[in-house]
Amino acid sequence: MNAPNRIGPDLSLIRDEVRAMSAYHVPSADGMVKLDAMENPFPLPPALARQLGERLAAVALNRYPPADPAAFKRRLAQAVSLPAGMALMLGNGSDELIHLVIQGCAKPGASVLSPWPSFVMYDMSARFDGCGFVGVPLTADFALDRAAMLAAITEHRPAVIFIAWPNNPTGNLFDRATVEAIIDAAPGLVVLDEAYLPFAQDTWLPQLAARPNLLVLRTLSKLGLAGIRLGYLCGDPAWIGEFDKLRPPYNVNVLTLATADLLLDHLDVLDAQAAQLRAERARVLAALRGLTGVTAFDTAANFILLRVSDPDRVFAHLKQQGILIKNVSRMHPLLAGCLRSTVGAPSENDAFVAALTAALTSS
Numbered sequence: 304m305n306a307p308n309r310i311g312p313d314l315s316l317i318r319d320e321v322r323a324m325s326a327y328h329v330p331s332a333d334g335m336v337k338l339d340a341m342e343n344p345f346p347l348p349p350a351l352a353r354q355l356g357e358r359l360a361a362v363a364l365n366r367y368p369p370a371d372p373a374a375f376k377r378r379l380a381q382a383v384s385l386p387a388g389m390a391l392m393l394g395n396g397s398d399e400l401i402h403l404v405i406q407g408c409a410k411p412g413a414s415v416l417s418p419w420p421s422f423v424m425y426d427m428s429a430r431f432d433g434c435g436f437v438g439v440p441l442t443a444d445f446a447l448d449r450a451a452m453l454a455a456i457t458e459h460r461p462a463v464i465f466i467a468w469p470n471n472p473t474g475n476l477f478d479r480a481t482v483e484a485i486i487d488a489a490p491g492l493v494v495l496d497e498a499y500l501p502f503a504q505d506t507w508l509p510q511l512a513a514r515p516n517l518l519v520l521r522t523l524s525k526l527g528l529a530g531i532r533l534g535y536l537c538g539d540p541a542w543i544g545e546f547d548k549l550r551p552p553y554n555v556n557v558l559t560l561a562t563a564d565l566l567l568d569h570l571d572v573l574d575a576q577a578a579q580l581r582a583e584r585a586r587v588l589a590a591l592r593g594l595t596g597v598t599a600f601d602t603a604a605n606f607i608l609l610r611v612s613d614p615d616r617v618f619a620h621l622k623q624q625g626i627l628i629k630n631v632s633r634m635h636p637l638l639a640g641c642l643r644s645t646v647g648a649p650s651e652n653d654a655f656v657a658a659l660t661a662a663l664t665s666s
């Protein structure tokens with residue numbers, strides 16, 4: 304039988320802004336020292352991993368998750384000291400929550416604003432929902448440009464402003480008073496994204512009750528649970544109630560819920576790992592600052608932004624030595640020459656510093 308004449312898919316059906324996008328790129332890291340994605344390098348202690356295995360074996364995989372895991376959310380709220388009267392909702396990673404906030408506010412002509420460079424998903428998620436995206440350049444030393452931020456807010460009246468606290472990929476915390484001025488000036492919501500809380504130990508959560516247009520976004524990813532995909536969004540129950548309508552039912556699966564539920568009883572383990580990573584961060588930063596030809600910027604996160612004269616060559620050299628970091632040098636003009644490296648386990652950090660040293664001396 305002759306195959307019918309097949310005409311290729313007519314992609315004009317797809318929205319122009321989607322066709323113009325590139326997919327979020329995740330490079331392969333097989334067999335490499337993985338310092339590109341801000342993961343916690345430490346596994347769970349074996350006894351806890353065994354306990355988790357038993358807990359997961361008892362989960363009813365044949366059942367849907369609870370549509371609203373209220374008991375788990377209450378435990379989480381207590382564990383993170385959610386202020387009285389505030390609410391939280393869960394997301395399949397904080398990525399999903401970024402998307403839901405924008406989706407909820409994406410009226411025709413709405414825009415999303417963020418200091419820039421920052422986390423790429425703010426821009427991508429805005430475009431997913433047909434919103435304009437306004438990236439307001441940081442200053443050359445990666446601080447908020449207060450005048451430019453306030454002017455852009457006046458000009459664009461953004462529905463949502465995202466501020467990463469600390470910022471990715473620069474790693475720094477912004478000036479708190481400037482963020483307060485932005486919250487005061489914002490005509491819409493301001494989301495403080497605290498993905499790196501375990502390393503910054505600095506939060507806006509207690510401000511929620513006093514600032515009705517503030518939301519605080521968090522994730523368990525950087526604490527050591529990136530694989531289970533669990534984020535949470537905190538704010539006034541009225542806001543959370545609206546965004547919760549957009550949440551796909553069952554967006555957080557039963558294995559994730561069971562894992563997080565057990566880990567809430569063992570946060571001390573993850574906190575100790577974060578403390579070790581903070582100590583490693585200081586050690587790596589000191590080592591990098593001892594190298595000629597590297598500028599290593601201050602960081603409150605579990606990664607370090609560094610500038611070298613030839614980032615492509617240094618990145619390629621590290622990769623060839625089996626060490627994967629992120630080349631952000633073409634992300635934005637302010638990041639010219641920059642590479643971003645996650646703080647890993649001590650042996651990984653030693654390998655990184657040694658390979659970087661070799662790369663700098665081999666030019």
Ligand code: PMP
Pocket residue numbers: 341395396397398399422467470471496498521522523524529532533534
């Ligand atoms: N916010 C910021 C600032 C991030 O850097 C990241 C991850 N790189 C996320 C949110 C997303 O985290 P997740 O979806 O794993 O919760």
